[in-house]
Amino acid sequence: MRGTARTVAVAAMSAFALLAAGCGSGDSGGDQSSAAGGKTGGEITVRGCNPENPLIPSNTTETCGGNVIDAIFSKLVHYDAETAKPTNDLAESIDTTDNQNFTVKLKTGRKFHDGTDIKAKNFVDAWNYAAYGPNGQSSGYFMEPIEGFGDTQCTGEGDDPCAGAGVPKAKTLTGLKVVDDTTFTIKTTEKVSNLPVRLGYSAFSPLPDAFFTDPKAFGDKPIGSGPYKLDAWNKEQSIVLSKFADYKGDFGGKVDKITFKIYQQSDAAYNDVIANNLDITDEIPTSALIDEKYKQDLPDRNAEKETGVIQTVTFAPTKVDPNYADPKIRHAISMAIDRDTIVKQIFNGTRQPATGWVSPVVDGYKADQCGEWCKYDPTKAKALLQEAGGFKGSKITLSYNADAAHKDWTEATCNSIKQALGVECVATGVVDFATFRTEIGERKMKGMFRTGWQMDYPSIENFLAPIFKTGASSNDGDYSNPAFDKLLSEAAAEQDAAAANAKYQEAEALLAVDMPAIPMWYGKTTMGWSDKVTGVKITAFGTIDFTSVSVK
Amino acid sequence: MGTYIIRRILQMIPVVLGATFLIFAMVFALPGDPVAGKCGERPCSPAYRAAYIQKYNLDKPLPVQYGKYVLNLAKGDLGTTSNNIPVADQLKLRVPVTAKLALMSVIIEAGIGILAGVVTGIRRGGFLDNLILVSTLVLISIPIFVIGYVAQLYLGVKLGWFEVTVTSSTPSVYQLLLPAIVLGSVSVAYVARLMRTNLVENLRADYVRTAVAKGLTKRRAIGLHALRNSLIPVVTFIGFDFGALLGGAVVTEGIFNIPGIGGYVFRAIRARDGASVVGAVTLLVIVYLVANLLVDLLYGLLDPRISHE
Numbered sequence: 001m002r003g004t005a006r007t008v009a010v011a012a013m014s015a016f017a018l019l020a021a022g023c024g025s026g027d028s029g030g031d032q033s034s035a036a037g038g039k040t041g042g043e044i045t046v047r048g049c050n051p052e053n054p055l056i057p058s059n060t061t062e063t064c065g066g067n068v069i070d071a072i073f074s075k076l077v078h079y080d081a082e083t084a085k086p087t088n089d090l091a092e093s094i095d096t097t098d099n100q101n102f103t104v105k106l107k108t109g110r111k112f113h114d115g116t117d118i119k120a121k122n123f124v125d126a127w128n129y130a131a132y133g134p135n136g137q138s139s140g141y142f143m144e145p146i147e148g149f150g151d152t153q154c155t156g157e158g159d160d161p162c163a164g165a166g167v168p169k170a171k172t173l174t175g176l177k178v179v180d181d182t183t184f185t186i187k188t189t190e191k192v193s194n195l196p197v198r199l200g201y202s203a204f205s206p207l208p209d210a211f212f213t214d215p216k217a218f219g220d221k222p223i224g225s226g227p228y229k230l231d232a233w234n235k236e237q238s239i240v241l242s243k244f245a246d247y248k249g250d251f252g253g254k255v256d257k258i259t260f261k262i263y264q265q266s267d268a269a270y271n272d273v274i275a276n277n278l279d280i281t282d283e284i285p286t287s288a289l290i291d292e293k294y295k296q297d298l299p300d301r302n303a304e305k306e307t308g309v310i311q312t313v314t315f316a317p318t319k320v321d322p323n324y325a326d327p328k329i330r331h332a333i334s335m336a337i338d339r340d341t342i343v344k345q346i347f348n349g350t351r352q353p354a355t356g357w358v359s360p361v362v363d364g365y366k367a368d369q370c371g372e373w374c375k376y377d378p379t380k381a382k383a384l385l386q387e388a389g390g391f392k393g394s395k396i397t398l399s400y401n402a403d404a405a406h407k408d409w410t411e412a413t414c415n416s417i418k419q420a421l422g423v424e425c426v427a428t429g430v431v432d433f434a435t436f437r438t439e440i441g442e443r444k445m446k447g448m449f450r451t452g453w454q455m456d457y458p459s460i461e462n463f464l465a466p467i468f469k470t471g472a473s474s475n476d477g478d479y480s481n482p483a484f485d486k487l488l489s490e491a492a493a494e495q496d497a498a499a500a501n502a503k504y505q506e507a508e509a510l511l512a513v514d515m516p517a518i519p520m521w522y523g524k525t526t527m528g529w530s531d532k533v534t535g536v537k538i539t540a541f542g543t544i545d546f547t548s549v550s551v552k
Numbered sequence: 553m554g555t556y557i558i559r560r561i562l563q564m565i566p567v568v569l570g571a572t573f574l575i576f577a578m579v580f581a582l583p584g585d586p587v588a589g590k591c592g593e594r595p596c597s598p599a600y601r602a603a604y605i606q607k608y609n610l611d612k613p614l615p616v617q618y619g620k621y622v623l624n625l626a627k628g629d630l631g632t633t634s635n636n637i638p639v640a641d642q643l644k645l646r647v648p649v650t651a652k653l654a655l656m657s658v659i660i661e662a663g664i665g666i667l668a669g670v671v672t673g674i675r676r677g678g679f680l681d682n683l684i685l686v687s688t689l690v691l692i693s694i695p696i697f698v699i700g701y702v703a704q705l706y707l708g709v710k711l712g713w714f715e716v717t718v719t720s721s722t723p724s725v726y727q728l729l730l731p732a733i734v735l736g737s738v739s740v741a742y743v744a745r746l747m748r749t750n751l752v753e754n755l756r757a758d759y760v761r762t763a764v765a766k767g768l769t770k771r772r773a774i775g776l777h778a779l780r781n782s783l784i785p786v787v788t789f790i791g792f793d794f795g796a797l798l799g800g801a802v803v804t805e806g807i808f809n810i811p812g813i814g815g816y817v818f819r820a821i822r823a824r825d826g827a828s829v830v831g832a833v834t835l836l837v838i839v840y841l842v843a844n845l846l847v848d849l850l851y852g853l854l855d856p857r858i859s860h861e
Contacts, residue, residue, distance in 0.1 A: 054636055133598075135599070136600045136601075138600040140600070235642065235645075237719070237811055238719075264815045265807065267807070271717070272716050274716075275716045
């Protein structure tokens with residue numbers, strides 16, 4: 001999950017933390033530079049980081065590689081930079097009558113960077129490759145809704161489930177059929193109302209025939225389908241993209257060449273922007289966030305925007321830690337957290353206090369779903385706690401991974417809880433992200449722990465189903481509510497997007513009753529740029545919008 | 553002399569092997585799941601996990617993993633990093649950068665440090681002596697990242713005398729000058745103080761008095777006799793420091809975004825990237841051993857009484 005993996009980047013290496021980048025004043029996107037002006041051509045340099053995996057769309061789940069993949073691959077749909085609304089890109093049309101059988105028609109004349117046509121089979125082959133277990137693709141799970149996904153997965157036990165009898169029954173997804181060069185059909189296992197919205201994620205990129213003959217070489221120098229092609233990847237130093245001359249789509253860029261310069265620290269990148277050695281940094285270091293120093297350093301050359309990232313605090317499953325089972329206790333803890341002050345004091349205003357479980361940037365967002373439970377009210381919190389019979393355990397714990405910048409806010413949160421409820425609260429650091437996630441995954445972690453989520457596609461569904469549906473892959477608190485699950489299935493069956501969203505919103509409202517996780521705040525991205533470029537915009541994903549940026 | 557060098561080189565073999573094993577075992581012993589961080593806030597898919605674990609032999613016991621590593625090493629294959637880049641390629645790119653940086657740093661620290669030490673040693677108690685004593689004290693007490701950031705902000709960003717960051721695997725001497733000064737700054741202080749103390753001590757020694765009494769000029773007595781003897785501890789320090797600078801340039805490399813070995817090891821440790829850590833650290837061990845051998849040989853030149861026959 002690229003989104004989540006962005007959060008990983010955060011968690012795993014604080015230096016590259018994207019979340020930590022958020023910053024700036026209250027209004028979101030208010031001072032984005034205007035797209036007007038700026039000529040076509042020229043070259044720009046932007047801050048980059050090291051891709052964790054070969055540059056294959058279905059195996060790139062983190063922001064460092066994701067930023068590059070996004071620029072060099074066109075997908076069936078393109079998300080609008082400002083509203084995140086999907087519009088057809090490679091697709092001429094995506095039709096369905098029952099939310100289960102989809103017919104995709106492709107535009108003609110679109111080409112891969114090696115000059116071959118983008119055909120229906122390029123999608124089907126790519127998706128089959130992503131899904132097939134032994135290929136070990138990290139975003140293979142995106143294919144899960146497609147019929148036949150289960151048969152493409154390894155069934156063995158232990159460290160190598162693909163060995164011996166564990167080999168998958170099928171190599172391809174039965175739900176994908178090529179009709180002709182420009183048409184293919186998708187059949188899903190269950191009804192999925194927002195499938196077209198998902199198809200803009202990079203895991204659904206088409207792959208040229210060249211990929212299948214030599215995936216390893218491809219991973220080093222991918223042949224994409226987008227407005228930019230990759231010229232060179234100088235490992236751990238830079239990634240160079242240039243404009244693809246044969247690009248026929250509507251979402252091309254203005255500049256001729258984009259160089260991702262790889263930085264180890266955001267401070268170095270920031271100083272380079274001030275000195276005009278680097279054009280855009282998508283991360284402002286903490287040192288420049290204090291007192292909004294970056295606004296003096298880069299006057300009119302900065303922008304901030306909320307992103308599809310949410311920070312939550314999840315309660316351990318009841319069977320692991322029964323002390324938090326009563327929703328009243330959960331509500332009391334949530335109401336004891338002074339989000340506004342923490343955001344101001346710890347994050348210099350670079351987060352937006354959350355009022356629900358869904359990021360404001362997505363389609364279907366409804367404000368204030370958490371209601372009074374997410375508003376700071378120490379008196380009421382204490383009353384609620386007493387009503388619930390007090391806290392049974394000796395102390396409340398809030399665990400975090402100590403290898404990223406989470407110590408300050410978890411401690412501040414704990415202090416807030418301690419002062420409001422009069423119960424001891426301790427922020428507990430776990431040595432690193434890997435250990436942290438292992439403990440959560442094995443259901444060994446008690447108390448509360450921090451969880452984050454960055455969307456994969458801009459839909460309210462992405463903030464609910466993968467995290468709170470019974471048995472979902474990121475359901476760290478083992479939340480299970482039949483009514484919630486039922487609403488999600490109903491929403492998935494809705495023909496009308498608005499009706500589907502209404503169901504999802506109903507489901508979200510149930511979370512306020514059960515409180516499986518406490519919403520803390522939404523992420524913001526802050527960028528700064530040199531005086532050589534103009535038209536810098538931030539997408540809903542917190543990335544640079546390469547369609548609008550240009551050289552002055 | 554020749555046998556001495558050969559003996560020392562032979563001694564290095566068990567040291568290097570032992571070091572690789574120790575480092576390998578330490579990386580192996582790191583707690584947690586090496587795959588967990590690679591797929592975000594959610595657990596990796598079983599398929600990805602299986603493929604990754606198999607690729608890096610992570611399910612095998614330590615002796616098997618180490619055995620495979622050494623076998624590959626014997627074939628000249630240092631393995632790949634956790635993000636699939638050959639370790640050997642990275643080392644080839646990065647070592648020259650750090651070596652250049654460390655060498656420039658050592659030249660700066662030796663040049664300025666010894667000069668300052670001699671000047672203050674000869675005229676101890678004077679204004680210059682006090683000035684250098686105080687300024688070296690200040691240098692020693694300021695952490696290197698403070699010096700680095702301040703130098704970068706004022707000399708790089710504000711005044712524009714130096715480039716703000718390096719970001720190149722073939723940096724010019726000029727590009728590396730500011731980082732090298734920053735990196736060497738603390739060592740300069742140590743070298744100056746070490747040099748001064750030793751010189752002061754040796755100037756009081758009987759043999760210097762004898763040399764002067766014999767009719768040698770003061771300049772010759774100091775330059776030929778006192779200085780040479782005083783240099784022994786300084787050379788020991790510089791030899792040790794060269795090794796330390798190679799591995800310890802993490803902070804400086806980070807500030808100036810120099811694609812060197814320090815940042816590489818740092819990143820690899822955080823990502824539990826065994827192959828990178830072992831490869832890079834083994835290389836550092838070898839450099840360290842060679843630097844120390846050179847220092848030992850220099851002793852013989854500085855003081856004929858120390859013989860390696």
